[in-house]
Amino acid sequence: MKTEKVGDASFETWTVDEVAQAFDRNEIVLIDVRTPQEYMFEHIEGAMLMPLAFFRGDKLPDQVEKRIVFHCGSGVRSERVARAAIAAGVRHIAHLDGGFAAWKEAKKSYIGTNMATGAPQAVTPE
Template identity: 55%
Template sequence: MQIEETETGPLEVWTPAEVEAALEKGEIAVIDVRTPQEFMFEHIEGALLMPMSGFRADRLPSQDGKRLLFYCGSSIRSGKMAQKAMAAGLTPVAHLEGGFANWKAAKMPYIGTDMASGAPKKVTP
């Protein structure tokens, strides 16, 4: 994990392997800040959707011992939304280094779309 210094304080930046391990242990809640269309096409399994366009830190799930981890396509939007969450008093929060593109490049599993039927399907590269 790296730490990025931001205007709202230190922000954790996690690698895909760190996110996958924490997901398996139930230590994080993953928040996808992309558009609903991006999410429907492919997303990290178990992620919750809160698009940047309607982002409200006061409507995020309770942390109850879990860190909130944000992601988007490239990590630009997720970094901004993580900082918004921190500005609203939520800590600790983190975001995925390189976003979903980096997740896929690291060959992590995700939910994709079966192009023949349009149905969701688990993709295990």
């Protein structure tokens, strides 16, 4: 994990493996900042949706028990949201380096769409 100090705040960039391990141990809340359409097509199972267009850093819960980690498609929007959270007063925030594309490249499981039926399905890359 890379850590950057922004004033008195800490901005972290986590790797796919760091996010996956912490998420499996229930140590983080993973927030997807992509559009609802992107999320419905494919997403990390258990990730919450808070689209960039509707983001309100002042409405985030505290991080006493679990750290918040944002992710998007490539890492650009999640970095933007993380920095907006810092501007809203959040002191510790993180995002997934490379976003969902890096997650899929690392062959991590996710929920996708069955193109024949349109139904959601678990995808476990091999």
